[in-house]
Amino acid sequence: MNKNYFEVIRAGINTTFQDLGRKNLNHIGIPFSGAMDNRNYLIANKLAGNELNFPVIEFAYQGPLLKYCGNKINIAITGDVNFILKKNKDKINGNCYQSLTLEDGDEIDIISTNKSVYGYLAISGKLDVKFQWLSCSTNTKANIGANNGRKLESNQKIYISKINENLNNKKLNYINTKIENIRVIKGTNFDYFSKEGKDIFFKKEFIVSKLSDRMGMRLEGTKIDNIVNTNIKSEGLIKGVIQVPADGNPIIMLSDHGTIGGYPKIGTVISADYDKLVQLTPGSKIKFKEVDLASAETLFKLYDLENQNLISQIL
Amino acid sequence: MIKNISNLGDAALYCDFGQEVNKETNTKVIRYFKSIQKKNIIGVNNLTPSYNKLIVSFDLKKNNFKSLKKEIENLDILNSETLSSEKIVIPVCCDEDFSLDIKRLEEKLKIDREIVYEKFFTKDFFCYMTGFIAGMPFLGDLDKAMRVKRLETPRVKVPKGSVGLTEQFANIYTFESPGGWNIIGNTPKDIFDSSKEIKPNLINPGDIITFKRISKDQYQNYNE
Numbered sequence: 001m002n003k004n005y006f007e008v009i010r011a012g013i014n015t016t017f018q019d020l021g022r023k024n025l026n027h028i029g030i031p032f033s034g035a036m037d038n039r040n041y042l043i044a045n046k047l048a049g050n051e052l053n054f055p056v057i058e059f060a061y062q063g064p065l066l067k068y069c070g071n072k073i074n075i076a077i078t079g080d081v082n083f084i085l086k087k088n089k090d091k092i093n094g095n096c097y098q099s100l101t102l103e104d105g106d107e108i109d110i111i112s113t114n115k116s117v118y119g120y121l122a123i124s125g126k127l128d129v130k131f132q133w134l135s136c137s138t139n140t141k142a143n144i145g146a147n148n149g150r151k152l153e154s155n156q157k158i159y160i161s162k163i164n165e166n167l168n169n170k171k172l173n174y175i176n177t178k179i180e181n182i183r184v185i186k187g188t189n190f191d192y193f194s195k196e197g198k199d200i201f202f203k204k205e206f207i208v209s210k211l212s213d214r215m216g217m218r219l220e221g222t223k224i225d226n227i228v229n230t231n232i233k234s235e236g237l238i239k240g241v242i243q244v245p246a247d248g249n250p251i252i253m254l255s256d257h258g259t260i261g262g263y264p265k266i267g268t269v270i271s272a273d274y275d276k277l278v279q280l281t282p283g284s285k286i287k288f289k290e291v292d293l294a295s296a297e298t299l300f301k302l303y304d305l306e307n308q309n310l311i312s313q314i315l
Numbered sequence: 316m317i318k319n320i321s322n323l324g325d326a327a328l329y330c331d332f333g334q335e336v337n338k339e340t341n342t343k344v345i346r347y348f349k350s351i352q353k354k355n356i357i358g359v360n361n362l363t364p365s366y367n368k369l370i371v372s373f374d375l376k377k378n379n380f381k382s383l384k385k386e387i388e389n390l391d392i393l394n395s396e397t398l399s400s401e402k403i404v405i406p407v408c409c410d411e412d413f414s415l416d417i418k419r420l421e422e423k424l425k426i427d428r429e430i431v432y433e434k435f436f437t438k439d440f441f442c443y444m445t446g447f448i449a450g451m452p453f454l455g456d457l458d459k460a461m462r463v464k465r466l467e468t469p470r471v472k473v474p475k476g477s478v479g480l481t482e483q484f485a486n487i488y489t490f491e492s493p494g495g496w497n498i499i500g501n502t503p504k505d506i507f508d509s510s511k512e513i514k515p516n517l518i519n520p521g522d523i524i525t526f527k528r529i530s531k532d533q534y535q536n537y538n539e
Contacts, residue, residue, distance in 0.1 A: 026361040026372070027348065028516045029446035029489075029507075133512060142449040142490065144509050185324050233336055234453070236363025236370035236446075238327050259363060259446040260453075268324030271375050293380060296325035300375050 004070025006158040012064040012110065014213070016138035017129050017146035018120075019055045025133060026259045030144065032239065033137035033255050036118045036214060036278040039307055040078040040176075044122035046314045047076035047099050047170045055129050055136040055146065057121040057158070063110025064152060068102045073163050075102055079119030080176045080279075083110045098171040099124065116176060116279040128161035139256055141215065172314050179276045180205075180284070182269055183291045183299070187242065189264035192228040197248075200224055201266055202288055206250065210282040214256040217277070219286065223248030226264065234262040240269035240277075242288075254278060270296040272303035316343045317369075320387065322380045328371040328387060336366040336455075336483075341443045344369050345520045350392050356383070364520060365444045366453075400521040405487070405502050407436075407478050407526045408534035413501035416466070420480070420497055423463045432528065434461050435499060440485060440524040445516055450489040450507025452518040457483050469495030476501045478526070487518075500526075503537035 018041065021034025035041030035058055045052050057064070063081070076099040077083060083094040086107035094100070094108070096119075102108070113119045129136045129146035136146040143149030152158075190198070206221035230246035237243075241253045243263035252269060253261075255278075269277055270291060280286060291299070316332065323329040330347065332340050348364040351371060358377030363370040373383055409417070409432055421428050440454035457480060465481050470493065473479070477488040479496025486496060489507035506517045518524060529537075 023360040024352075024362070026363040026370075027445065027520075029449040029451055032361070132509065142507075142509065144449070149509070185322065188321060188323060188329050233334075233366050233368075234444075234447070235365040235368040238323065238361070238363070238370060238372050240324050258448065260365060260444065261447070265323070268327075270324065271326050293322050293325055297375070297379060300325060304376060 004073065004160040004163055006066040006068055008064055008152055008154055008156050008158065009067055009107070010065035011152040011154045012059045013062050014060040015064050015152035016058050016140070017055050017127065018058040018137045019135055020053050021137050021255065022133040022135035026236065029259050030133075030139065030142060031255065031257050031259055033139045033145070034135070035120065036255055037079070037120070037275045039275045039310070040118070040120050042307060043097070043172060043174070043310060043314070044076050044078040044120040046311050047078065047097065047172060048074060048122035048124040049099070049164050049166060049168075049170065050122060050124065052311070054122065055127045057127075059110055059113070059119055059121070060117050061113055063113065063119060063121070065107065065109045066158070067105070067107045069104055070160065071104070071163055072167060073102050073160070074099045074124035074167055074169065075108070076100075076122050076170070077110070077119060080114045080116040081110060081119040082112045082114055083108060097174050099169045101167055101169070115178065115281060117281055118278060123160060124164040124166075125160055126162040128159035141256060170314050172310065174310060176279070178279065179273070181287050181289050182273050182277050183296070184242065184267035184269050184288050185291060185293060185296055187265035187267040189232060190266055192226050192264040193244070193266060194225040194227045197224040197226070201250075202290055205285045205287050208280050208282050208284045208286060212282060214254055216254050216257060217252040217280070219250045219252070221249065224250065224266065228264075230264070231262050232264055234260050237261045238268075240271070240274055241265050242267045242269065252277070270299060272296065272299040316392065317347065317387070320384050323370060325380070326373055326375045328380065328383060330369040330371065330387065332367045332369070334367065338441055340367045342521070346392055348520070350390060351387065354390065356386060358383070363446070400523060401519070402523045402525075403518060405504055405524060405526050406529045406533070406537065407500040407502050408529050408531055409500040410531040410534070413477070413498070415477070415498035417499065420463060420499065424461060426460070431461070431499070434458055436526050436528050438525070442518050442520050442522040442524060443484075444520050445518065448488070448490050448492050449509070450516045450518075451486055452506070452524070454485045454524055455483050457485065463497055465495035466497065469493055473498065474501065476503065478502060501534070503534050505539065
């Protein structure tokens with residue numbers, strides 16, 4: 001049992017196990033979690049020859065350095081990722097969006113996610129990880145999910161319970177594009193803000209702050225003035241909601257968000273733009289553009305069709 | 316009973332039950348929450364009830380705002396849909412190591428600490444909602460004489476098990492977490508247990524909670 005595993009030589013900055021997340025638990029304080037960039041998560045699994053909902057390893061900024069021990073196995077890395085495959089004494093620059101075969105003793109060194117935040121590593125087969133409420137997604141805040149709800153640490157092992165013996169390699173021609181314009185629907189407290197504040201929100205640039213993680217993205221920019229109340233009665237939050245606390249700087253709720261919050265909601269990022277949003281690094285510029293519900297729904301259909309199209313190109 | 320349903324983004328319904336925060340409004344929210352939960356509506360993947368709002372999230376691949384709104388508006392909220400509420404007693408120790416803000420409470424409320432404790436421990440609380448962090452219950456209502464604002468500077472770390480007060484509400488920190496509530500004591504009881512997939516939360520919306528004062532000795536020897 002479990003004779004195939006990775007040794008974690010370096011854990012990376014924020015390396016966790018993720019899948020599609022867990023549903024229907026917001027009312028007890030447990031958010032969805034799940035892979036931040038859903039498209040790159042799906043593509044990683046498809047390239048690895050897996051079902052699309054399998055657990056993968058998500059990393060941010062600097063990823064892990066892993067030494068593989070076991071039988072031959074295929075892996076795939078997606079995102080905008082700079083990584084090296086160390087085979088015996090050779091160092092080979094890795095390519096994203098194509099599977100590669102690891103042998104006993106090989107090392108994968110994920111150096112950086114370049115000018116993005118999140119990348120994904122899928123193994124062809126099954127990671128031996130704990131599921132809670134039908135999901136392995138690690139929620140480090142509530143210590144739920146794989147790895148006892150903690151991020152990966154150096155010197156631990158990642159066990160593999162099943163290897164897919166089909167070692168045919170798969171490839172996709174795909175380049176991540178970066179966007180600055182994030183489309184939003186006006187929030188339920190939009191009228192809490194002054195005329196100038198609303199103009200600032202839709203016309204000025206904001207900068208992504210360093211204080212951003214899987215829970216939320218903080219932004220810095222011209223203060224958005226509140227003319228009604230800087231607090232509301234605490235109410236539910238969902239991912240993509242943009243709250244503006246008293247300091248006037250927006251905070252966008254991301255996948256591990258607190259489920260209840262008491263700051264006014266100025267807007268919500270549309271579902272079609274979420275994957276691109278989470279990839280914006282600290283220091284990046286961001287600009288909000290208003291769309292209505294009907295447009296957001298159409299844009300989501302297009303986003304989903306493109307996902308399906310990309311997945312279907314991987315044979 | 317819902318005053319207005321609007322969209323929160325493109326994949327959630329924002330059901331507004333009014334501005335008031337009271338048991339009556341919250342009971343309506345909970346009844347809708349439980350009725351929708353039982354219905355298993357296509358695509359609904361999260362329900363977030365709070366004092367006077369209910370957010371219904373859905374998978375945009377499977378449903379959309381317009382049709383889900385119609386479905387919720389026409390939903391039968393059965394009168395027989397009684398809330399299955401439990402009565403739960405939570406042991407709390409107010410030793411000085413745990414009652415972190417008792418001095419502040421005495422000063423702000425201008426009453427002696429023993430009266431603060433007495434008012435707190437003789438009160439029946441109603442659970443309005445759970446969340447923010449996993450399992451944290453929001454309980455009300457404190458008497459008018461017991462209401463204080465949050466700390467001016469929130470603590471970076473509130474210890475697990477801390478029982479806090481703010482305005483008309485009490486809560487329990489199920490994990491060590493940042494927070495600004497006035498800490499009156501600490502419970503040794505596990506309020507959230509993630510190893511239980513069926514009922515990880517000890518306290519659920521609609522439950523009635525009372526706190527029972529225990530000594531430090533009882534706290535240290537506490538056995539579930």
